[in-house]
Amino acid sequence: MLQRDAVIDVDESEIPPIPFVLAFNDLTYNVTLQQRFGLRFGHSPAKIKTLLNGITGEAKEGEILAILGASGAGKSTLIDALAGQIAEGSLKGTVTLNGEALQSRLLRVISAYVMQEDLLFPMLTVEETLMFAAEFRLPRSLSKSKKRNRVETLIDQLGLTTVKNTVIGDEGHRGVSGGERRRVSIGTDIIHDPIVLFLDEPTSGLDSTSAFMVVQVLKKIARSGSIVIMSIHQPSGRIMEFLDRVIVLSSGQIVFSDSPATLPLFFSEFGSPIPEKENIAEFTLDLIKDLEGSPEGTRGLVEFNRNWQHRKLRVSQEPHHNSSSLGEAINASISRGKLVSTSYRSIPSYVNPWWVETVILAKRYMINWTRTPELIGTRVFIVMMTGFLLATVYWKVDDSPRGVQERLSFFSFAMATMFYSCADGLPAFIQERYIFLRETAHNAYRRSSYVISHSLVTLPHLFALSIGFAATTFWFVGLNGGLAGFIYYLMIIFASFWSGCSFVTFVSGVIPNVMMSYMVTFGYLSYCLLFSGFYVNRDRIHLYWIWIHYISLLKYPYEAVLHNEFDDPSRCFVRGNQVFDNTIMEGVSETTKAKLLETMSGYLGMELTESTCLTTGSDLLKQHGIEQLDKWGCLWVTLAWGFFFRILFYFSLLLGSKNKRA
Numbered sequence: 030m031l032q033r034d035a036v037i038d039v040d041e042s043e044i045p046p047i048p049f050v051l052a053f054n055d056l057t058y059n060v061t062l063q064q065r066f067g068l069r070f071g072h073s074p075a076k077i078k079t080l081l082n083g084i085t086g087e088a089k090e091g092e093i094l095a096i097l098g099a100s101g102a103g104k105s106t107l108i109d110a111l112a113g114q115i116a117e118g119s120l121k122g123t124v125t126l127n128g129e130a131l132q133s134r135l136l137r138v139i140s141a142y143v144m145q146e147d148l149l150f151p152m153l154t155v156e157e158t159l160m161f162a163a164e165f166r167l168p169r170s171l172s173k174s175k176k177r178n179r180v181e182t183l184i185d186q187l188g189l190t191t192v193k194n195t196v197i198g199d200e201g202h203r204g205v206s207g208g209e210r211r212r213v214s215i216g217t218d219i220i221h222d223p224i225v226l227f228l229d230e231p232t233s234g235l236d237s238t239s240a241f242m243v244v245q246v247l248k249k250i251a252r253s254g255s256i257v258i259m260s261i262h263q264p265s266g267r268i269m270e271f272l273d274r275v276i277v278l279s280s281g282q283i284v285f286s287d288s289p290a291t292l293p294l295f296f297s298e299f300g301s302p303i304p305e306k307e308n309i310a311e312f313t314l315d316l317i318k319d320l321e322g323s324p325e326g327t328r329g330l331v332e333f334n335r336n337w338q339h340r341k342l343r344v345s346q347e348p349h350h351n352s353s354s355l356g357e358a359i360n361a362s363i364s365r366g367k368l369v370s371t372s373y374r375s376i377p378s379y380v381n382p383w384w385v386e387t388v389i390l391a392k393r394y395m396i397n398w399t400r401t402p403e404l405i406g407t408r409v410f411i412v413m414m415t416g417f418l419l420a421t422v423y424w425k426v427d428d429s430p431r432g433v434q435e436r437l438s439f440f441s442f443a444m445a446t447m448f449y450s451c452a453d454g455l456p457a458f459i460q461e462r463y464i465f466l467r468e469t470a471h472n473a474y475r476r477s478s479y480v481i482s483h484s485l486v487t488l489p490h491l492f493a494l495s496i497g498f499a500a501t502t503f504w505f506v507g508l509n510g511g512l513a514g515f516i517y518y519l520m521i522i523f524a525s526f527w528s529g530c531s532f533v534t535f536v537s538g539v540i541p542n543v544m545m546s547y548m549v550t551f552g553y554l555s556y557c558l559l560f561s562g563f564y565v566n567r568d569r570i571h572l573y574w575i576w577i578h579y580i581s582l583l584k585y586p587y588e589a590v591l592h593n594e595f596d597d598p599s600r601c602f603v604r605g606n607q608v609f610d611n612t613i614m615e616g617v618s619e620t621t622k623a624k625l626l627e628t629m630s631g632y633l634g635m636e637l638t639e640s641t642c643l644t645t646g647s648d649l650l651k652q653h654g655i656e657q658l659d660k661w662g663c664l665w666v667t668l669a670w671g672f673f674f675r676i677l678f679y680f681s682l683l684l685g686s687k688n689k690r691a
């Protein structure tokens with residue numbers, strides 16, 4: 030239940046603000062370094078590396094707490110520790126919000142974590158991107174118009190009004206600028222108006238103006254009643270002015286923790302005054318680097334900071350903020366218009382039922398997909414071009430022994446086309462996988478909804494491709510079975526597309542690297558082709574490789590089309606006349622021919638004439654070892670492979686998205 034609209038008329042000045050205070054005490058995080066296998070004998074003791082060492086501090090509502098430090102100082106680790114991204118048990122110390130320990134379920138509702146990468150659908154506009162985020166994260170009870178209002182407010186807050194109808198863009202499509210993209214990315218994470226916002230280097234990769242604008246937006250967000258905690262590498266002087274508190278880290282230890290305005294005094298008392306006109310952040314980081322290189326290290330500075338903190342505590346008259354409970358603070362903040370449900374403790378894990386999630390996901394996919402006509406066009410072109418080539422190369426194949434051979438090779442190539450043409454989806458699947466990881470990290474939707482919607486949206490497209498390919502090849506190649514044969518041929522092509530694309534989707538779920546997934550896909554599909562039964566008959570495959578024959582995705586559709594082609598008992602492929610026309614009989618005397626005819630008739634148990642059928646379609650199927658499954662069995666198994674890989678895809682997403690640090 031969302032409260033903003035119910036309390037919109039409350040006079041905010043009447044409600045005493047109860048600030049949120051996030052406190053962390055003595056955070057310590059150690060990791061055991063992996064020992065490499067070497068040539069040394071005996072056990073070498075496991076090495077422990079301390080990434081965070083006794084970190085204590087606090088962050089308050091309305092303020093930005095920035096974590097500074099050189100590369101490797103532990104900034105991201107500290108953000109992860111505060112954001113609950115380190116598995117329980119590995120992190121020592123406490124993190125509390127107004128005195129209450131932050132459980133991961135509570136964190137998921139009241140916080141947001143903005144990662145460094147901007148993982149967004151490239152062909153959606155800024156407004157659409159935020160609207161979909163609203164559909165996933167705002168309660169279902171909230172009307173569409175209220176969700177739209179929230180998006181409009183956010184667009185305004187993020188300074189994106191002028192580009193709200195511009196697409197995000199990528200390498201191949203012009204879109205919003207890098208700074209704007211970063212702000213959209215932040216927007217998708219804060220759509221639910223979080224109390225605590227964590228950002229890992231939100232300004233990295235941006236020019237100074239864009240970085241400044243991002244921090245300006247963060248300041249606005251903090252002022253609207255949130256705690257903003259971010260890591261930042263080297264802030265400019267202008268950005269430093271926006272920061273309320275700064276924690277400077279060196280090798281996982283705090284070397285400074287206070288308002289940035291006190292940095293000059295701090296360093297002056299430490300004995301290293303900051304020269305005038307020097308960038309404070311740059312000076313700080315350079316000094317730390319120098320100290321880290323000295324034999325003493327930063328020990329002196331750590332100690333000096335500890336004394337500085339004690340002195341400050343003694344002098345400070347500030348009342349302690351943790352006096353009000355989290356519940357009181359949240360109620361007060363809801364009254365002031367914060368978009369948090371009063372039932373935040375019992376909020377369901379997902380805001381929508383699975384079928385709504387499936388529909389929203391499908392809609393988003395379709396919008397993004399239909400805006401990349403070049404990708405759709407390339408795939409259609411490749412499939413249709415292959416169909417056209419096959420139709421012309423195998424034009425009206427006859428039933429002679431050579432024609433039979435050509436039919437077999439046509440089927441083998443045609444079925445492999447379905448699988449290879451699915452591989453073009455690999456990069457897109459992999460890119461989308463990262464968006465999926467980001468969104469499911471905060472329970473935007475169920476993994477199962479994603480898998481279902483992903484499967485459903487591909488079906489119409491695969492069906493259209495199947496019709497195109499089947500229509501171009503069936504009649505021109507002269508395949509058997511009339512309309513019923515065509516319908517079956519269409520079904521098996523569709524089933525092949527389905528199983529091939531399911532396999533490719535599964536690979537993209539397991540291997541996040543594009544090149545590696547291409548290699549695995551093509552490697553596996555070439556083994557499928559080799560063991561499909563076309564190159565080597567089943568009865569000629571060695572026993573130790575026979576299992577590949579059975580897991581070959583191509584075996585079943587290949588056998589299916591052969592059944593469709595050769596099952597007809599009225600068709601004959603070798604007649605008696607072909608025996609006599611054969612060049613083997615050239616120069617053979619009529620007496621010998623008559624003798625031979627008599628012997629063969631005796632062998633066959635019937636009179637051999639020129640019209641006697643010597644090889645029927647079922648003989649051909651037997652010769653090629655295709656007798657284990659009938660045509661419908663082959664179709665069902667092909668379809669079942671598709672479902673099997675979709676289920677594996679689901680499990681790969683389930684296991685692959687447990688992304689907390691150990």
Ligand SMILES: Nc1ncnc2c1ncn2[C@@H]1O[C@H](COP(=O)(O)OP(=O)(O)OP(=O)(O)O)[C@@H](O)[C@H]1O
Pocket residue numbers: 060062078080098099100101102103104105106107262
């Ligand atoms: N699982 C791990 N095992 C061993 N060392 C680790 C592990 N995770 C992080 N580290 C090390 O801990 C240190 C701190 O890492 P962290 O990513 O927090 O640094 P950072 O200050 O955010 O750096 P950057 O600005 O480059 O992102 C680094 O030296 C890193 O190599």
